[in-house]
Amino acid sequence: MYNYNKSDYAINKNSPNIVYCYHNEIIEITLDDYLKENPDKTIDDFVQLKRLSDQIYYEQDRAESAQTRKNVSICGFEDTIYCATQPLDEEWEERIIEVEERKFAWKALEQLFTVGGITQVQKRRFILHTFHGCSTRKISQMEGISHQAVAKSINLALKKLRKFFAAQG
Known part of the structure; x- marks a missing residue:
């Protein structure tokens, strides 16, 4: 699998498969695997599931990006003027x-x-x-x-x- 800067959203979006990213592994479910496991499902069901998966990863990525911009590293923070107020x-x-x-x-x-x-x-x-x-x-x-x-x-x-x-x- 291609490494898309290790972004879960990018991995899922750029893969034709449905991707599940865990902390220690990445699992891909292909169309064939999906149809084999779910004989009552169709290709359209797989496409809808793929879209839903893409949307979920997109929303998670946006939420993480928004939160990350709010985070400030505390390394060396004591040397800045932001850490203390005037007495x-x-x-x-x-x-x-x-x-x-x-x-x-x-x-x-x-x-x-x-x-x-x-x-x-x-x-x-x-x-x-x-x-x-x-x-x-x-x-x-x-x-x-x-x-x-x-x-x-x-x-x-x-x-x-x-x-x-x-x-x-």
Whole structure:
């Protein structure tokens, strides 16, 4: 029998016979064997049984393939970043620092807008555009104005911020 990469499905599918694959042996049942053992059966019965056998092996092969893709070898797994999580105390410290940095950034931004002479409308549009990633068209839809007016407002805010930083630097 031809070795089809030792896949039970491939062995059965590529054989004209019905193949039973066990852990230690492979048994093939030919049409002649089948008809000899079952005198009341026909060639059509053998063909139907062969199709059923092919379908069963196919479904098993698909199920094994799907399961195998989920398996991960544990050899050397301890060397990867996937095996351990960060200790909770370190994670909490990082989150606290992140929150504090955000608070500081917003306070600095508020002061910058106040000192830079930026209006509340310019500030709102600048924040939406720069920090939230909203397009000028999206902002214009939200506020019910033209996108050119939004773009002009954002550009004026940028111009004032540049002027402020140029004076500081």
